[in-house]
Amino acid sequence: MQLAAIIVSLVLIVVGVALFGRAVLQIVNYMRLGQPVPAGTRTDDPAARTVTVVREFLGHTRMNRWGIVGVAHWFVAVGFFSLLLTIVNAVGQLFEADWILPVIGDWAPYNVFVEFIGTMTVLGILVLIVIRQLSRPDKPGRKSRFAGSNFGQAYFVEAVILIVGVCIFMLHALEGALHHVDGYEASFFISYPVVSALGDLDVSTLQNLVYLFAGLKIATSFIWMITVALKTDMGVAWHRFLAFPNIWFKRDAKGGTALGALLPMTSGGKPIDFTDPGDDDTFGVSQVEQFSWKGLLDFSTCTECGRCQSQCPAWNTGKPLSPKLLIMSLRDHAHAKAPYLLAGGGKTMEGEEKASEEQLAGVPAAALAEAERPLIGTLEENGVIDPDVLWSCTTCGACVEQCPVDIEHVDHIVDMRRYQVMIESAFPSEAGTMLKNLEKKGNPWGLAKKQRLEWLKELDFEVPVVGKDIEDLTEVEYLYWVGCAGALEDRAKKTTKAFAELLHIAGVKFAIMGGDEKCTGDSARRLGNEPLFQELGMENVMSLNAAFGEEMDDDGKVTEESKKPKSAKKIVATCPHCLNTLGNEYPQLGGDYEVIHHTQLLQHLVDEGKLLPVTPVEGIITYHDPCYLGRHNKIYTPPREIIAAVPGVRNEEMHRHKERGFCCGAGGARMWMEERIGKRINNERVDEALSLNPDIVSTACPFCLVMLTDSVNGKKNDGKAKESIQVVDVAQLLLDSVKTPADPAGEPETESEPTPEPVK
Template sequence: MQLAAIIVSLVLATVGVALFGRAIAQILRFVLLGQPVPGGSRTNDPVARTVTVVREFLGHTRMNNWGVVGVAHWFVAVGFFSLLLTIANAFGQLFQADWLLPIIGSFLPWELVVEVFGSMMTVGILTLIVIRLANLPSRAGRKSRFTGSKAWQAYFVEYVILTIGICIMVLRGLEGALHQVEGYEAAYFASYPLVLAFDGLSTGTLANLVYFFAMVKIAASFIWMITISLNTNMGVAWHRFLAFPNIWFKRNADGAVALGALQPMTSGGKVIDFEDPGEDDVFGVSQVEQFSWKGILDFSTCTECGRCQSQCPAWNTGKPLSPKLLIMSLRDHAHAKAPYLLAGGGKDMEGNEKATAEQLKDVPAAALAEAERPLIGTAEENGVIDPDVLWSCTSCGACVEQCPVDIEHIDHIVDMRRYQVMIESAFPSEAGTMLKNLEKKGNPWGLAKKQRVEWTKEVDFEVPIIGKDAEDLSEFDYLYWVGCAGALEDRAKKTTKAFAELLNIAGVKFAIMGGDEKCTGDSPRRLGNEPLFQQLAQENVAMLNMAFGEDDEDPETKKPKTAKRIVSTCPHCFNTIANEYPQLGGEYGVIHHTQLLQHLIDEGRLTPVTPVDGLITYHDPCYLGRHNKVYTPPREIMSAVPGLRQQEMHRHKERGFCCGAGGARMWMEERIGKRINNERVEEALSLNPDIVSTACPFCLVMLTDSVNGKKNDGQAKESVQVVDVAQLLLESVRSRVEEAPAEDTDANPEPVR
């Protein structure tokens, strides 16, 4: 028994270590096939990045949002690393049954670590196995987050961990019996029942059992190592190693997820200058090797857990996009194509092969065939990613928010969209109308610029206009960026007028642009038309800088004389100006209207007094909530309005469900599956509310359209309203006659950006 155990263990260990070393080298070479990233963007502030990795791993900050799953996974993950020395102990036990690690082998703290994590890792993996079995795709279909995952790989990993956990505890029991533990003691607090079970066996029998279970433990460990080494695309196993660098190299050193701003388009690791692009600049991604090395690391790190899939509005409404399956497809394609790329293969812009026949002579036929597949193409074209997958994305950010290993799905989707739009001119036809209107008129509806200020004639107070009533913003507290929807769309204009009236009541000095401003560029950028975004944004930045005037410092405060404060009722405008205009030199302090209104209520400048009776439920706009973490102000405003009874939808805040308008989907028809706005409205109506509120003009349009459709079909009561929180607040404030606010009252909360 002992000889067989030694031979089997040493052979498997030797093969496993050799293959594992080769696999690590392969993955490193594979990841480095990706394009460079702008200098320092992934390595700045190494201390903060290291702290982020430690916090996310030890705190399981993302996983613990999933309750029992997070706790079980924590014990499995931490147990994997904390119990590595038990393998060394098992090797020693092959040669001497009662062998213990030197120094720490009988050290009580170490024994407690083995007892705690050995037992809890076993319980944890059993819990995860039960959860997986309870969510079998064959039973749950699309509702299972494991749909599309490689089941054999997951079960293999889970049962190996279970085997190792059982072996650790059995070996602890055998150790106790060999060392003649006579009574319960702390060092064997979890394994003591096994000590009792083995009590009375002869020393020879105990020794043979030790040899056997030590061999099983070692064999399971190294069979696992051999298997994953031969399957470098086995994310369910490799994520336990690759997650650490993937988190360390995430976009934000402080640990924030890759939401908010989109990254500028780069080529060869440099940001493309659209006024003078280089001859060799590559626009977007049409080949897997055109992703950055961080993108390829992302693909390799995916653990196929399906949390992104379970939260994705496209997947949940029957569309072909699953963020998990997208990343898996890119990973498997990249790994299959890697031998061709590592041999020097690749195509130029005209589709000609760069490598010689001599270079490619040893490349496997499967890799050569994979290299011929288009990255984006239909099933008939043998494409890796179907175009419908790309155009189903609303860029809501649920996938990025939920991913426990910090994969940046949206950036990769937009990079592929950029190629489709800019090089292939292949995108949904309805979006073409929006792009033409933006190019000609500067707004998605193609309306004349003078109509941007028409709403000001519908209020009974003066709204100052820059360029007409004032030269610049030096005398005003805020520039109110009305946005295209707020100025031109009838339903959104109600929010615009309500907010302006509230500012007037509160005595806040504000002004608006005179109609020469353009769309901020949110939709064209997320559609993939980066040059149009750049054009619109640069014109707006120049106009804003002129409106704010010179940034001379006050000699006493050492601060700019003009505070560049902007308030917006549109989260898409808010996000773009706050997070993306700095990429073009536009640094402003931007807040959302709900933040300013909450501040004015807190300051006593707005006092809701008239009750607004009814049950209300609030829909979190993705670009306000998930992308910018503004969740509290809208709810605080509703709480301040007398009579309202709030009730949250099942999916809210970080797990809020999209309305379907983001990612330029506002301008594209939904032809596949269920309409996303209908799914969201059905969830809202299940609470039987009197009011559905939101804080975004896009959401307002989408929710209103769906509610009206439900009313026509008799599925919603006629009295249910869809309104912005500003309209609710105005309804409650209007009847109060307030004294003019004191001139020294501060109505300027700190901007969030």
Template sequence: MQLAAIIVSLTLTVVGVALLARAIGQFVRYFKLGQPVPAGARTDNPYQRSVTLVREFLGHTRMNRWGIVGFAHWFVAVGFLTLPPTLAQAFGQLFQADWTLPVIGGFLPFELYIEFIGVMTILGIAVLMVIRLLSLPSRAGRKSRFAGSKAGQAYFVEYVILTIGLAIYVLRGLEGAIHHVEGYEAAYFASYPLVLAFKGLSVTTLQTLIYFTAMVKISTSFIWMIVVSLNTNMGVAWHRFLGFPNIWFKRNADGATALGALQPMTTGGKPVDFEDPGEDDVYGVSQVEQFSWKGLLDFSTCTECGRCQSQCPAWNTGKPLSPKLLIMSLRDHAHAKAPYLLAGGGKDMEGNEKATAEQLKDVPAAALAEAERPLIGTAEENGVIDPDVLWSCTTCGACVEQCPVDIEHIDHIVDMRRYQVMIESAFPSEAGTMLKNLEKKGNPWGLAKKQRVEWTKEVDFEVPIVGKDIEDLSEVDYLYWVGCAGALEDRAKKTTKAFAELLHIAGVKFAIMGGDEKCTGDSPRRLGNEPLFQQLGQENVAMLNMAFGESLNEDGGVDESTKKPKSAKKIVSTCPHCFNTIANEYPQLGGEYEVIHHTQLLQHLIDEGRLIPVTPVDGLITYHDPCYLGRHNKVYTPPREIMSAVPGLRQQEMHRHKERGFCCGAGGARMWMEERIGKRINTERVDEALSLDPDIVSTACPFCLVMLTDSVNGKKNDGKAKESLQVVDVAQLLLDSVKTPADPEPEAPAEEPEPEPAA
């Protein structure tokens, strides 16, 4: 038994280590196929990145959002990293059954730790296995977050962990027996029942059992290593290694998710200069090797847990997009194509092969066939990603928010969209109207710029316009960026007028840009038209810098609450998309401003006592979190604080809210595209709201307001929603409460009848 155990264990060890070394080399060469990233973009502030990595792993800050799953996974992950000493002990036990590790062997704290982590690893993996079994796609269909995951690989990994954990536990019991543990000892607090069970066996039998169990532990460990080394696209196994660099190299060193700003389009690791493009510049991604090395690392790190899929509004409404399946498809395609690319293969802009026949002669036929597949194409075209998958994305950020290993789904989707729009001109036709209107008129509806100020005629106070009523913004506290919807869309204009009136009541000096405002470029950028975003953005930045005038070189003093400098360039916006673009993306174009959302300013004015809600607004209200206000910019509290300040309102959250809020369906330029597949996203969201039987559905975004109102009106027409149900912006609610109802005019006293003349 001992000889067999030694031969089997050492043979598997040698093979496993050799294959693992080869696999690591393959990964290094594979990641080098990706494009470089801008200098310092992934390596700035290494200390903070290391702190982020330690915090995310040891704290399981992203995993623990799912309660018991995160708790169980923590022990499995920590056990995997800290139980290798038990593997070393097993090697020693092959040669001497009662062998213990030098120095730490028999050290009570170490023994206690091994007992505790060993048992918790067994319990943790058992919990995860039960959860997977309860969520079988065969039972739950699309509702299962594991739908589409490679179940066989997952079960293999889980049973390996369970087997190793049980082997450690059995070995602990055998060790106690062979070391003649006569009574209960703290060092064997978990395995003591096994110590008692093995106590009556002979020394020879104990030795044989130790040889056998040590072999099982070692063999299982290295069979796992062999299998995963031969399958480098086995994300459910490799994530435990690749997750660490993927987190360390994430976009933001401080640990913030890759939301908010989109990254500039790059080629060769440098931003594309659209005014003077290079001959070899690549626009977007049309081949998998055109993703950055970080993109390729993202794909390989996916653990197929399906958290992104479970939260995706497209997947939840019957559309073909699953962020998980998209990443898995890109991963499998990239790994299958890698031998061709590593041999020097590749296509130029005209589609001609770069490599010679001699270079490609040893490339497997499967890799050559994979290289012929279009990255974006229908099933008939054998495409890797179907166009319907690409255009279903609302860029809501739910996938990025939920991913435990920090995969940056939205950046990859937009990169593929960029190529489709800019090179292939292949995008939903109705979005073309929006692009043409932006190019010609600077707004998605194609309306004349003078119509941007029509709403100012509908309020009974003066709204100053920069360049007309005031010279520059040095005379006011805030520039109110009204936005296209806020100025031109009838429902959104109600929010605009309400917010402007609230500022007037609070005595806040503000001004607007009027007809000089243009679309910030949010929709064209997320559609993939980067040049149009650059054009609109640069024009707006130049206009803003001129409007701020001397204040560009001033500061706004010190904020007493934070002790930080205040900017003199203050912009407030009622549109989260404008807010996000100006705050997070205009710095890429040289526009640095302090930008806040109108709910943040209104909450501040309430706190200061400059706005006092007094009139009750009765009813049950539920709030819809706009994706670009919530997930993308982490503004959750101000809208809720405003509603709490309004007397009479009773708040109730929808099931999906805050970080797990459900999209209205308008983001990612979907506002301008028809939904032809599955259930409409706004209908799904309104159905969730109606399940609470509210009197008011509130939000804080003009796009959300339009989408929710459209669906509610449809429900009213079908008799599925009560006629009294309102969809309003929180600013409208606040105004209704701040404005004291006018006192009714006193009735004139009744005239006394004239006395009748005496008879």
């Protein structure tokens, strides 16, 4: 047995290490097929990046959100790397059964560590196996997050971990028996009962058991290594290696998710100048090799855990988009096409083959066939990604927020959309109307710009307008960016008027733009029309910079002499999409402003005592987190604190809230597209809200307000919702409480006394 174990183990070790080394080189070569990224964007602040990797791994900051799953996975992950010396120990035990590691082999702290982590690794993988069985994809509907994952590969990996963990435990116990441990001691604080039982066996039997378990441990470990080396697209195994570089190279060196701003369009690793694009610039992604190397690394890192899928609003309402399946499809396609690309293959923009027949002579037929598949195409076209998958995305960011290995799904989806919109002109027809309205009228509704100021006529106080009542914004503290919805959509205008009235009551000096401003371009950019976003954005940046008193040079850039610090350029917005674009994306265009959401300012005014909610608003309220306020900009507390300050209301959270909040269905330009597949996302969200039997559904976004109101009204008509239920913005709720009610004598409402001084 000893001789057989030695021979088999050594052969497997040599073959496994050689194949694994080759696989690592293959993966590196695959990654190099991707496009470069702008210099410094993925390698800045290496110290912070290293700290982020350590924090995310040792702290399991994403996984631990999932309770017992996170704890179990922590022990499995830590055990995999920290118990590597047990392989060395097992090799030594093949030659000498009672062999231990030099120096640390009989050191109690080391043995305690091995005993504890080894045992917890076994328990951890057993927990994960049970959870996987309880979440099998043969459940009805789409309930399992593992639907579409490779179950055979997962079973193989789980079996390997379980076998190796049991072998580590048994070898440690056999070590104690061979060394005649006859009493409890720290080194065997868990395994002593097994040590005691084994102590009754003779030495020859104990030695044979050591050879058996040592050989089994080594064989299992290196059969696993050989298997994954031969299958480099096995994400459930490779993620344990690739997760570290993928996290290190993430967008934000300090650990933030790849949400908020979209990345500028690049070609060959350089931003595209849309005023004078290069002849060889590529617009968006139409072939897998046009993704950046970070994108290809993302695809290979996917562990198929399905957390993104479980949170995706499109998947949860019967649409074809699963972020997990999309990434898996791109990974499988990239790996299958790689031999063709590594041989010099590839297509030009005109569809001509770059490589000669001689270069492609040795390429496998399967790789050549994969190269002919369109990246975006229907099932009949043998496409890798179906167009319905691409256009189902609301860019809500739930996938990015939940991914434990920091895959940047939204960036990749938008990159593919960009090619479809800009080159193929292939996108939902309704979105075309929105784009035309933006081009011609500067707003998605196509209304005249003079209508942007119509809401002012409904106020009984004056609001200064830049360029009309005041020359610039130096005379006020805030520019209130009303936005297209806030100025032009009837339901959103109620929020606009309520917020303006609250600022007036609190004595805050603010002003608005004069009506010449354009849409920020959020929907155009997320649809994929980057040039239109750039055009709208540049016009707005120039208008804003001028409004803040900054002078422009001949190139349209702010002169150094007139440049003001960011803190002097304060903007408040009621629309999270405007907030995100103004604050996170306009710096890409030369506009650097301090932008806050209206709920943040209102919370501050309440805390300062400048707004006093005194009138009770009776009933149950549930708050819906807008995706672009919550996940994209991490603003969760201010709306809830405002609600808490209003007397009378009782806040009930929906099951999916904050980081796990569920989209209203309007993001990613979906506001302007029909929802023809599956259940409407806004109906799914409202059904969740109605399960609490609320009197008020509140939110803090005009898009969400429209979507939720439409759904609630539909359910009222169908008799599924009580007639008294309201959908309101947090600002409207606060205004109702700040105002004092009319007295019985019929006196008109009066407002709480305004504070004479503005907010400091």
